[in-house]
Amino acid sequence: MIDLVALTKTYNNKPVVSDVSASFARGMVTAIVGTSGSGKTTLLRMINRLVVPTSGKVLIDGTDIGQIPEASLRHSIGYVIQGNGLFPHWTVARNIGVVPTLLGWPKARIVARVNELLHMLQLDPAEIGQRYPHQLSGGQAQRVGVARALAAQPDVLLMDEPFGALDPVLRRQAQRDLVRIRHQLGTTVVLVTHDMSEALNLGAAIAVMRDGRFEQFGTPDEIVCTPATPFVAELVGEVGRALRLLALKPVGPHLCAGEAAGDPVNDTASLSDALAEMIWTGRDKLPVVDGQGRQLGIVKRDDILAAGRRAGPS
Numbered sequence: 482m483i484d485l486v487a488l489t490k491t492y493n494n495k496p497v498v499s500d501v502s503a504s505f506a507r508g509m510v511t512a513i514v515g516t517s518g519s520g521k522t523t524l525l526r527m528i529n530r531l532v533v534p535t536s537g538k539v540l541i542d543g544t545d546i547g548q549i550p551e552a553s554l555r556h557s558i559g560y561v562i563q564g565n566g567l568f569p570h571w572t573v574a575r576n577i578g579v580v581p582t583l584l585g586w587p588k589a590r591i592v593a594r595v596n597e598l599l600h601m602l603q604l605d606p607a608e609i610g611q612r613y614p615h616q617l618s619g620g621q622a623q624r625v626g627v628a629r630a631l632a633a634q635p636d637v638l639l640m641d642e643p644f645g646a647l648d649p650v651l652r653r654q655a656q657r658d659l660v661r662i663r664h665q666l667g668t669t670v671v672l673v674t675h676d677m678s679e680a681l682n683l684g685a686a687i688a689v690m691r692d693g694r695f696e697q698f699g700t701p702d703e704i705v706c707t708p709a710t711p712f713v714a715e716l717v718g719e720v721g722r723a724l725r726l727l728a729l730k731p732v733g734p735h736l737c738a739g740e741a742a743g744d745p746v747n748d749t750a751s752l753s754d755a756l757a758e759m760i761w762t763g764r765d766k767l768p769v770v771d772g773q774g775r776q777l778g779i780v781k782r783d784d785i786l787a788a789g790r791r792a793g794p795s
């Protein structure tokens with residue numbers, strides 16, 4: 482758990498982060514979203530003390546990070562930035578092993594850890610490990626940057642616009658990597674992005690930042706359905722709100738008994754994916770299966786439409 486307590490940073494008497502208090506849940510992705518200059522990066526960098534707060538504090542699992550020596554703090558928190566920040570004259574393997582090396586891990590353990598991370602990020606250690614950063618594609622370099630941040634098994638991973646330089650296909654892949662990593666490792670992730678769709682897709686909680694403050698801090702559902710201010714509503718976008726909502730909800734809870742023809746959807750697919758499949762194939766119900774391909778029931782178009790409708794009087 483990360484607690485921000487009245488966290489404030491001023492530069493030249495101008496507040497850049499103003500009196501922010503919030504708790505980010507352990508093992509979850511918290512997304513910080515906002516326009517350029519709203520203070521997202523400054524807030525993120527106060528969590529690993531790359532920026533020292535003017536006042537207030539950050540607690541990680543109850544410990545004030547101001548009390549932890551800087552070197553051990555940085556080593557215990559993974560940090561991923563846009564453009565990956567790899568050392569250009571070092572091989573991929575050496576780049577990934579940098580923090581374990583600084584921590585004095587035995588060589589064999591470092592090699593094993595580097596290989597394990599490359600495998601986890603679906604990169605072939607034999608092929609990629611000995612390359613230099615300029616010999617990698619953008620997507621590969623981004624994955625190596627993530628592997629490096631995870632090398633010393635941090636509990637917390639800070640990510641600052643980590644997917645900003647990737648094309649849309651690689652971006653989706655990298656987002657899926659993040660979901661998998663968090664699931665496998667239970668890492669607490671704080672993700673800075675200016676892209677509300679990315680925040681809604683990845684965040685269990687979302688902080689919408691403006692002028693150094695949190696305008697709203699809530700679940701994706703709350704941000705979409707009950708935006709706290711006109712600014713949040715504008716970021717979410719009035720148009721397409723129903724589809725955003727459907728993208729957040731899985732098919733599973735909307736299952737019902739019955740028969741339907743054609744290709745099935747998975748119960749973990751989103752309602753928006755199920756609806757898109759219905760539109761594309763001209764069906765009004767789809768068979769639903771679980772991860773092992775077992776039939777669970779069907780999902781109906783009318784139920785999906787109802788799930789995307791706003792609650793309360795229209």
Ligand SMILES: Nc1ncnc2c1ncn2[C@@H]1O[C@H](COP(=O)(O)OP(=O)(O)OP(=O)(O)O)[C@@H](O)[C@H]1O
Binds near residue numbers: 515518519520675
């Ligand atoms: N070291 C610094 N000295 C003075 N001002 C700074 C410093 N670092 C950041 N700022 C200012 O603080 C404000 C917030 O910057 P920050 O980088 O945190 O915003 P951001 O929301 O991450 O923006 P972006 O999305 O463009 O990266 C900006 O006005 C920036 O110019």
